[in-house]
Amino acid sequence: MHMQIMESIVIGAGQAGLSTSFHLKRLGIDHLVLDANAAPGGAWQHRWDALTMNDVHGVAELPGSTAPARDAQRANAAVPASFADYERVHDLPVIRPVHVDSVTDDGGMLVIHAGEREWRTRTVVNATGTWTQPFLPHYPGMETFVGEQLHTVDYPGPEHFRGKRVLVVGGGASAVQFLGALAPITETLWATRREPVWRDDDFTPEAGAAAVALVEQRVAQGLPPQSVVGVTGLMLRPQEHAAERLGAYADRRTMFERIEPDGVRWADGSFERVDAILWATGFRPAIAHLAPLHLRSEAGGIQLDRNGRGTTAVRDPRVQLVGYGPSASTIGANRAGRTAAKGVQRALSRTASRVIV
Template identity: 40%
Template sequence: MTQHTEVAVIGGGQAGLAAGYHLRRQGLDFVILDADAAPGGAWQHLWDSLHLFSPAEHSSLPGRLMPAQPGQTYPGARHVVDYLTDYEKRYDLPVRHGTRVEAVRRDGSRLVVEADTGIWRAKAVISATGSWSRPFLPAAPGRPVFTGRQLHTVNYRRPADFAGQRVVVVGGGNSGAQIAADLALDEHVEVTWVTQHPPRFLPDDIDGRALFDVATARRRALDTGSSDTGGVASLGDIVAVPPVRAARDAGLLTAKPMFARLTADGARWDGGSHTTVDAVVWCTGFRPALSHLAPLNLRGPRGHMLTDGTRARGEPRLHLLGYGDWTGPASATLIGVGRPARDAAREIAHLLRS
């Protein structure tokens, strides 16, 4: 079955919902196609102990403040899912859950969105699929021969799943530090945290509020031709959320250098030392989930899709939202996605009415 709409939004997580809010304010007809069976985006798949970097009032989508979570300064992932579910209902956003988009193609004046439930013909498309569905695993020496359990951040849930085991956590970013801390604070798990470079903790008084301001200031500097401030990366890599701080201050979160290779039963470091390992958790990041856009042939150098703001170069009817700073300052965050979503909706409205 083929259906028609002015705008098709691909992805019903925080970026897709923010897009829907602003498209409605522009008076446009739109649909949001989301692969997940339930609301909440990637937040419904995150590990049990995960909390936001910022208080609720600084973690909101446009139009509605996130309510505080009782007893928590930094809300947990389940609270975010409840907030996104309520947001979707409150604004009566037309989200088609359980609809996986497979391809977007050109067909004259329309973009054809091919999904597993049918076809949508749209005048414009906003891709807001994020990166959670595309975890990155490095080609580490010995990874194929390791006989223990290997999993990525996307598969981690709780320390109880590793009771009595020796676990290596790989990765020097926020996910690596938080999962290593989660395991280290459990007396039933023996954890080794390894990083490619020495971990850089941000000052304890910096949370998501400050990070958003720093990212925004950097984008403004770049847009006006001023010197690059370095943004968030100039401050550090790891936000010292309470569990990370607790593990660090207890001496449980000291990183070792990256191992040289995995063996059948563990990890070996330069110099010959060897540790027996039951499981490896790869906290090695993600790549943007953009395979559905491949038929448009918009990849630039090194496979990167070039944009002006959120608008794709080479296809003015396509906007990319929520993939990181290259589609708007802090656009992969709850508080940061509102502004680029507003700009994308305005540009699309202007394009369709001109």
């Protein structure tokens, strides 16, 4: 049976994937978008009901479109509705649900494996983000804890924790947001590995450029990308000021040494009883399906071209990564979509040149 060979396949239909598809279509590149979710919306559809558009840090408009309004709408409804409308208006070739298991090389052709289904393509754009790869550090005794342990990905909203003593673990924006919502309605504790970096001025373009440059530097060296909160700093929004007045951010502890059935034991030997531990410990890139292509450097990350500012995998120019490293934000994802589409175009031109020769 003859199998159609695509010019490109985009894996993932979140912000980065849709932006890439838009630009691929404008360039006339025949492609498909494979999305693991049953409905449009990327990771946004899985966020907690209490998260409104007023709470999110910002959703950039997709190319040729406008972003959802900053209002009291639930983010897990407003953004997916916006994405669904975008797919329809621009007639993007999205197929779902398709969970990609692996991407392999078969004589110079890339093969996408998804259960019993396969697609063959000349290039791949990986836009799988991080939501499916929550990072949960291991601490001695955590399996003995009799209370609840939830990661950001499982966060059910603040009302679930009313009346419970909650330990929030993590030094990023999610931890700050959780404390802001929980401290006014229940007792909270906060633990981080490092001293949080606070910012009390406006987030300037220069600060944003510095944050992106930090990630670019790591990706250029083939290192795994990390959070850039240390550069951008943490800032309290108006909805978090009540928690600040209650001292939720002032009484931060360094990490505990072990977890016990009903609480945590600190390094000084003291004990703190808690009913729930909320791990706001971040995510890792969802790239395991690319492992057969051996894209990782000896340093553990995937090195990208243009000193980390591009989207092309240095070890295999047929592969583009968007929503990875410097483009792991809605604004960055949009820019990366255009860059990736151009990268696909270059890779296809090189392939065509070799065929002609």
